[in-house]
């Protein structure tokens with residue numbers, strides 16, 4: 336299956352759908368989930384130091400025999416590892432756990448006020464070394480991005496934020512687009528809070544798809560990278576089965592109207 340891709344400001348491509356590993360800490364469940372995902376056709380995996388499962392992703396990929404060159408692997412530097420003394424050694428540890436000598440994308444997980452500037456300098460060194468093929472940030476607001484863009488040598492390739500059909504963040508998406516930064520959407524299903532929404536149900540019925548599939552496909556048509564997580568084989572398969580239909584203009588207009596700034600995770604707006 337050919338998955339849609341976007342082109343990052345490094346010139347490399349990023350698959351537009353990725354398999355997330357948050358809240359998948361238990362070994363067997365995590366290894367099984369990654370294996371199901373590989374079998375279902377996912378090539379993009381979104382991990383983080385703080386998820387505590389980089390070693391299980393490394394194990395599952397190795398055991399599956401997947402070609403590393405065909406995969407897109409992201410990890411994120413945790414809040415506690417963002418100081419200049421710790422970041423590089425913590426990343427070396429991540430690579431060991433992931434059983435690889437590079438990641439396709441390395442992100443700062445949060446815009447930690449005290450350490451984000453020094454952390455970015457460390458990320459730039461890892462980018463220069465080739466151990467991180469692209470570098471970026473997560474949970475950055477426009478203000479955080481403006482600060483970074485004023486000083487950085489290497490521009491962030493990606494900003495990973497909570498985004499869904501009920502949290503469309505148009506200003507942030509436009510700012511990122513203007514600055515050649517790809518937006519990645521996490522929690523695109525809004526934790527299931529809108530699975531009974533009549534508009535979503537009607538559009539799902541029209542295309543013989545499920546509401547989660549409509550929510551994920553909307554992310555693709557909105558032009559962002561969509562990160563989805565499940566530990567269930569059927570749902571893992573369902574979530575990537577979103578490329579055999581199209582949302583038309585009328586669907587997209589109705590979906591745009593669902594935007595209501597509904598956040599299920601924390602809001603980084605007040606982080607100075």
Ligand SMILES: NC(=O)c1ccc[n+]([C@@H]2O[C@H](COP(=O)([O-])OP(=O)(O)OC[C@H]3O[C@@H](n4cnc5c(N)ncnc54)[C@H](OP(=O)(O)O)[C@@H]3O)[C@@H](O)[C@H]2O)c1
Nearest residue numbers: 355356357381473521522523524525547562563564565566
């Ligand atoms: N950078 C950050 O700060 C940050 C924060 C949050 C998430 N993320 C990343 O984004 C990824 C996705 O976010 P998320 O895990 O919050 O997202 P999500 O995909 O919106 O929600 C996952 C939840 O929905 C359920 N689910 C998945 N597919 C479903 C389907 N087809 N039908 C019904 N329920 C379904 C899953 O349960 P089951 O497992 O039981 O299917 C799980 O509880 C994460 O795994 C992580 O990689 C990053």
